[in-house]
Amino acid sequence: MLKVKTPKNHRALRELEKHAPKLVENAKKTLILQGTKTSGVLKGLLAEIHHLKKGNSIRYTRKNDNIRPFESGGETSLEFFSLKTDCSLIVFASHSKKRPNNLVLGRTYDHHIYDLVEVGVDNFKPMESFLGDLKVSPILGSKPLFAFIGEGFENVEELKHLKEVLLELFRGEVVENLNLSGVDRVYVCTAVNSNTVFFTQCAVRGLKKSGTAAPRVELTEIGPSMDLVVRRHRLPNESLKKVAMKTALDRSKKKEKNILRDAVHGKLGKIYIPDQQIGGMTLTSDVKGLKRERREAKKNFPASKKTKLDSP
Amino acid sequence: MEMEMAKEMETSNIQIDLGNLTAFDPNHRFQSIPSNRDELVKECLNKGTELVQEIVNALFTLPTTEDIDGLIIKLPQPTTKLPREKPLPKPKLPTKWELFAQRKGIKNRKKDKVVFDKQTDTWKRRYGYDRVDDVTDIPIIEAKMTDEPGEDPFSKKDKEKKKRVGKQEKNRLQNLKQAAKVGALPSHVQLAAAGLPITGTHKELPKKMSKEELGDVAGMAAASTASGGKFDRKLPGEKPVKNRGKHRKFPPVVEGKGAGNQEKQQADKILKHLLSKDSHEILNVNKAINMTNLKGEKKRKRARKESFSTSSKLKSKKKTFKKSSNKGK
Numbered sequence: 271m272l273k274v275k276t277p278k279n280h281r282a283l284r285e286l287e288k289h290a291p292k293l294v295e296n297a298k299k300t301l302i303l304q305g306t307k308t309s310g311v312l313k314g315l316l317a318e319i320h321h322l323k324k325g326n327s328i329r330y331t332r333k334n335d336n337i338r339p340f341e342s343g344g345e346t347s348l349e350f351f352s353l354k355t356d357c358s359l360i361v362f363a364s365h366s367k368k369r370p371n372n373l374v375l376g377r378t379y380d381h382h383i384y385d386l387v388e389v390g391v392d393n394f395k396p397m398e399s400f401l402g403d404l405k406v407s408p409i410l411g412s413k414p415l416f417a418f419i420g421e422g423f424e425n426v427e428e429l430k431h432l433k434e435v436l437l438e439l440f441r442g443e444v445v446e447n448l449n450l451s452g453v454d455r456v457y458v459c460t461a462v463n464s465n466t467v468f469f470t471q472c473a474v475r476g477l478k479k480s481g482t483a484a485p486r487v488e489l490t491e492i493g494p495s496m497d498l499v500v501r502r503h504r505l506p507n508e509s510l511k512k513v514a515m516k517t518a519l520d521r522s523k524k525k526e527k528n529i530l531r532d533a534v535h536g537k538l539g540k541i542y543i544p545d546q547q548i549g550g551m552t553l554t555s556d557v558k559g560l561k562r563e564r565r566e567a568k569k570n571f572p573a574s575k576k577t578k579l580d581s582p
Numbered sequence: 583m584e585m586e587m588a589k590e591m592e593t594s595n596i597q598i599d600l601g602n603l604t605a606f607d608p609n610h611r612f613q614s615i616p617s618n619r620d621e622l623v624k625e626c627l628n629k630g631t632e633l634v635q636e637i638v639n640a641l642f643t644l645p646t647t648e649d650i651d652g653l654i655i656k657l658p659q660p661t662t663k664l665p666r667e668k669p670l671p672k673p674k675l676p677t678k679w680e681l682f683a684q685r686k687g688i689k690n691r692k693k694d695k696v697v698f699d700k701q702t703d704t705w706k707r708r709y710g711y712d713r714v715d716d717v718t719d720i721p722i723i724e725a726k727m728t729d730e731p732g733e734d735p736f737s738k739k740d741k742e743k744k745k746r747v748g749k750q751e752k753n754r755l756q757n758l759k760q761a762a763k764v765g766a767l768p769s770h771v772q773l774a775a776a777g778l779p780i781t782g783t784h785k786e787l788p789k790k791m792s793k794e795e796l797g798d799v800a801g802m803a804a805a806s807t808a809s810g811g812k813f814d815r816k817l818p819g820e821k822p823v824k825n826r827g828k829h830r831k832f833p834p835v836v837e838g839k840g841a842g843n844q845e846k847q848q849a850d851k852i853l854k855h856l857l858s859k860d861s862h863e864i865l866n867v868n869k870a871i872n873m874t875n876l877k878g879e880k881k882r883k884r885a886r887k888e889s890f891s892t893s894s895k896l897k898s899k900k901k902t903f904k905k906s907s908n909k910g911k
Binding site: 274276286289293358378380381393416417419424438444445449460462468470483487518 | 601602603604605606607608609610611612615619622623626627629630631633634635637638639641642646649651652653654655656657660662663664665666667668669670671694695696754755758759769770771772773
């Protein structure tokens with residue numbers, strides 16, 4: 271016999287609805303975790319990625335000895351964590367003699383590994399090392415710009431892949447309205463050679479601020495900055511890719527009704543007051559504020575409150 | 583404006599995706615890769631500044647609105663295609679009633695939440711607690727001609743209500759089953775016999791054993807030792823193994839006080855239980871009727887058989903008799 275199981279309280283229901291597939295998806299969450307051995311460089315890097323993606327990432331700090339994303343059977347617990355935390359971007363760090371300072375960036379589709387890129391981290395400089403020459407710091411969680419430089423991002427398959435993953439990892443939420451004062455940082459990725467990408471974050475400062483004409487911009491490096499050397503990578507399955515790329519085609523926007531915008535008044539709304547529904551009125555027994563005792567007390571001593579107020 | 587933008591992009595050959603605020607220069611090539619890191623960084627930042635300038639220029643061509651917080655720009659949709667996180671949600675499957683209503687053209691009408699109750703002269707809820715026409719509020723139900731005598735109208739109404747609720751529950755389950763077949767189950771509902779995870783798209787996970795189940799397994803394992811687990815070293819917090827397979831007890835048969843009386847009491851209890859349970863069903867009317875019917879039929883059959891066998895002997899006689907009578911006429 272089948273049993274219908276539904277959440278017992280509303281909080282659980284809300285949580286489940288958050289996890290459910292949606293027509294227009296919210297920003298992907300990131301799971302940051304590590305293997306059995308991690309170097310100091312990687313720990314610092316993971317902390318910084320977690321910081322940069324604050325509010326949209328989950329950091330696991332325990333050692334994970336059975337995660338080997340590229341090997342068959344080594345992704346089981348990774349997929350389980352993805353399901354558990356509802357994360358679809360994965361940053362996995364490990365350090366070994368064969369692959370020192372190893373960082374695996376991956377994406378999942380329906381809580382299964384979609385694609386993977388493995389990079390080695392060289393010349394890592396944390397954000398702290400740039401603190402000295404910082405004039406204005408960008409706001410945390412602002413929408414970043416991206417600058418991809420170099421033909422490698424188009425010609426070399428691995429770099430092309432890495433470009434997409436990096437964009438997905440750091441781009442944040444897709445927004446419709448952008449506040450110009452929130453444009454304050456940029457990720458600069460340069461393909462130095464066929465397998466190396468120089469990655470850094472810079473603060474953006476507009477030199478001339480005027481309403482109409484575009485200001486001249488200036489970049490200051492704020493880190494983290496590093497070289498990413500591509501090692502292994504696994505592209506998504508062609509059929510899976512086709513499924514995953516599906517979008518809601520006819521996303522019909524709801525027509526905005528009864529709202530006018532005026533240069534002088536700003537936003538104006540029209541309100542229609544519907545007929546009064548006497549049938550929907552609350553019953554006297556519904557009013558929780560009127561407990562029986564209090565009502566009776568009122569009946570017996572109607573002036574008691576007044577005298578109290580008058581006395582002082 | 584867009585034409586201009588496109589032209590500009592063509593000339594500089596920079597790909598800009600304003601939805602994601604990205605700029606990509608696929609034509610850039612280092613003349614010679616600088617060996618000094620500072621130089622490399624400097625060159626990258628220079629090129630980066632160029633690209634950011636391109637993005638900002640493009641941003642300023644977009645429609646803007648002034649706000650208290652600053653200038654707000656309306657961004658277009660991203661052009662870089664990125665994979666989804668989860669599959670597209672399936673549309674809700676119509677229930678059997680909804681299908682029927684659509685076929686018949688039945689439309690839902692809104693009903694008022696409260697109804698005037700004539701019995702109490704007050705407004706009451708249509709459904710739920712303290713509702714209108716509640717059976718518990720009526721002290722007397724008037725008898726009708728069609729009523730069966732000896733039947734409790736209150737319990738009858740109660741039964742009918744329970745039946746309706748049960749039917750609705752059955753329909754609901756059936757609709758959910760249909761939806762589960764297509765994979766369009768609502769995200770918060772889980773149809774399962776065992777503990778499957780509700781999240782995602784209902785992937786099967788190995789069921790975790792409960793504490794008691796684990797204890798049972800431990801007990802089974804212990805039974806394989808010579809002492810039946812009696813002298814096994816216990817883990818901290820492990821309870822002694824329940825010794826199963828010895829439930830029957832044989833109290834003394836000889837009558838007396840205390841334990842001597844136990845056997846009789848036990849038998850009495852079982853007998854009483856059996857009698858009280860089926861007291862109203864001691865005579866199964868259907869079965870009795872069947873039996874009598876069968877008996878009667880058998881009897882008749884036998885009788886017919888006998889008469890047939892005897893008549894065969896007498897047949898010739900009868901015939902002759904008949905014939906003779908005919909001749910006589």
